[in-house]
Amino acid sequence: MFEDKWLLWKLKQGSSAALCQIYEKYKNTLLGLAIALSNDKTIAEDIVHDVFVSFAQSVNKLQLRESLKSYLSTSVANRVRNSGRDKIKPAVDVDTIDIAGRDCDCPDRLAISKEQARQINLALTRLPYEQQEVIILHLQGGLKFKEIAKSQDISVNTVLSRYRYGIDKLRSTLNGEIKK
Amino acid sequence: MSTAENIEKLIKEFFRTKKSSAAVSPQMDEKVLDDALAAYEKSRINTSAQLQPSIWRIIMKSKTTKYSAAAVIVLAMALVILSPFGSPRHYNVLLANTQERITETDTMVYRGQKIFTCADDPNISFKFDTVKYMSKVYGHTEEGYIGDQLAYRITFNLPRKQSIVVLPFSQKCLRFPCTRMQLKILEKLNPAGIIDLLLQNGYKELGAGNIDGIEAKGFELQDVKSIAGILPKFLLDLQQGKGVVWVGTKELLPIKMEGDMIIGRCFGTGFTELRVQEFCVLENYNIELDENIFNADIPEGYTEIKITDFIPIKAGLAGAGFSIFPVGT
Numbered sequence: 001m002f003e004d005k006w007l008l009w010k011l012k013q014g015s016s017a018a019l020c021q022i023y024e025k026y027k028n029t030l031l032g033l034a035i036a037l038s039n040d041k042t043i044a045e046d047i048v049h050d051v052f053v054s055f056a057q058s059v060n061k062l063q064l065r066e067s068l069k070s071y072l073s074t075s076v077a078n079r080v081r082n083s084g085r086d087k088i089k090p091a092v093d094v095d096t097i098d099i100a101g102r103d104c105d106c107p108d109r110l111a112i113s114k115e116q117a118r119q120i121n122l123a124l125t126r127l128p129y130e131q132q133e134v135i136i137l138h139l140q141g142g143l144k145f146k147e148i149a150k151s152q153d154i155s156v157n158t159v160l161s162r163y164r165y166g167i168d169k170l171r172s173t174l175n176g177e178i179k180k
Numbered sequence: 181m182s183t184a185e186n187i188e189k190l191i192k193e194f195f196r197t198k199k200s201s202a203a204v205s206p207q208m209d210e211k212v213l214d215d216a217l218a219a220y221e222k223s224r225i226n227t228s229a230q231l232q233p234s235i236w237r238i239i240m241k242s243k244t245t246k247y248s249a250a251a252v253i254v255l256a257m258a259l260v261i262l263s264p265f266g267s268p269r270h271y272n273v274l275l276a277n278t279q280e281r282i283t284e285t286d287t288m289v290y291r292g293q294k295i296f297t298c299a300d301d302p303n304i305s306f307k308f309d310t311v312k313y314m315s316k317v318y319g320h321t322e323e324g325y326i327g328d329q330l331a332y333r334i335t336f337n338l339p340r341k342q343s344i345v346v347l348p349f350s351q352k353c354l355r356f357p358c359t360r361m362q363l364k365i366l367e368k369l370n371p372a373g374i375i376d377l378l379l380q381n382g383y384k385e386l387g388a389g390n391i392d393g394i395e396a397k398g399f400e401l402q403d404v405k406s407i408a409g410i411l412p413k414f415l416l417d418l419q420q421g422k423g424v425v426w427v428g429t430k431e432l433l434p435i436k437m438e439g440d441m442i443i444g445r446c447f448g449t450g451f452t453e454l455r456v457q458e459f460c461v462l463e464n465y466n467i468e469l470d471e472n473i474f475n476a477d478i479p480e481g482y483t484e485i486k487i488t489d490f491i492p493i494k495a496g497l498a499g500a501g502f503s504i505f506p507v508g509t
Binding site: 004005006009011012013014016019020023027028031032036045048049052053054055056057058059060064066067068069070116117120121124135136139140144146147167170171174 | 187188190191192194195197203204208209211212213215216217219220221222223224291309328390392393461463
């Protein structure tokens with residue numbers, strides 16, 4: 001539970017192994033997040049690269065106000081926004097996604113088909129970027145609303161409103177199109 | 181599929197499947213790690229080149245800051261004794277449970293930072309990375325680092341009732357027996373005592389928070405006057421300050437402690453008004469700590485200085501930059 005704090009301290013003391021450990025721990029999560037936000041794997045890889053290089057450069061001066069995961073996730077989100085990907089809504093290539101299928105043997109999980117994935121992705125990209133970002137950071141990145149608010153310097157109520165409006169829009173878009 | 185909850189589940193599942201196909205390739209691993217490690221090494225070299233010599237050049241060459249540097253060490257010593265925590269009076273279930281939980285805890289290790297800033301000149305500040313070792317049996321040791329160099333070590337050895345301040349930069353140390361008051365406070369600073377302190381006085385509940393991914397509840401002590409009388413005012417003039425303790429709701433342990441204090445002009449601060457900010461985070465507990473961490477013997481090659489060396493010959497000279505603390509002597 002104190003692993004991140006410990007890794008960060010070791011890193012500040014000059015342990016490059018700690019940097020590798022942090023990268024190993026968060027690389028897939030951050031790449032997933034960057035892909036979800038940018039809808040482009042190449043750009044997502046560049047963003048994750050830049051986030052880690054920048055983190056390594058500034059770690060000695062870094063004063064974390066939130067968790068390391070939250071800090072790195074926010075850095076990814078900020079870079080996606082700065083790269084202009086928030087304004088671009090590319091066509092989605094869901095064929096590259098491995099879909100579990102309806103015969104998935106996970107009882108508490110909803111199985112989705114490729115067609116459903118296409119509809120969900122399309123519905124997500126049609127949302128205003130702020131709403132899309134909050135939904136992705138919360139549901140994919142696992143960040144709490146408080147953490148999102150703190151990292152974006154906005155109120156929790158604003159974050160909650162964006163999330164609620166986003167979910168409502170998704171529901172109305174997907175309602176009727178996706179059957180349970 | 182009409183409820184928001186179902187939509188959330190569906191979106192989560194969509195992200196889960198999407199994420200599983202977003203694995204980082206070995207080529208990307210290589211590229212990111214190469215560049216990140218190079219950036220890291222470069223920044224390390226720059227930081228140590230900028231930071232350490234300049235700080236110690238300032239300390240050793242400037243009369244004013246030499247004086248402040250001495251004060252910082254004295255003050256650091258005093259604050260180890262005092263700690264920024266007060267003494268609450270009200271009852272809180274979480275704190276009471278924590279108190280019970282913590283009695284089972286023999287050792288705690290905290291890491292953090294301590295920053296001293298001169299009120300007259302905010303450009304003069306001293307930042308130490310700190311490690312605090314607390315043991316019910318052996319006592320309390322605090323180490324302060326600048327970069328990776330040990331700047332001070334202060335130990336209160338409980339079995340021997342002996343204190344020592346070790347200053348590696350000048351190869352000096354100061355030893356003195358713990359007073360009854362110091363020992364009393366020291367008892368309060370062991371793992372069991374920290375929450376005792378919180379339960380004895382008034383505090384403000386800050387509500388729930390998240391400390392580095394850990395659910396916690398905060399308790400703020402806004403009045404530190406109750407601990408101001410522990411040392412004479414000429415030695416430590418604690419004017420205002422507050423302390424915050426974050427208690428992990430599952431761990432039932434103080435996981436983070438913060439303090440922010442203003443110390444008025446007094447002997448302990450080198451007759452300079454200082455702001456002291458400190459935080460420390462629980463790194464480990466109930467681990468075996470080497471008895472040597474709490475060793476109060478004079479290290480080999482060190483010269484002992486006497487506590488009488490601290491007494492000002494003429495207080496008036498202090499304002500003119502007279503160095504009370506024999507730094508570099």
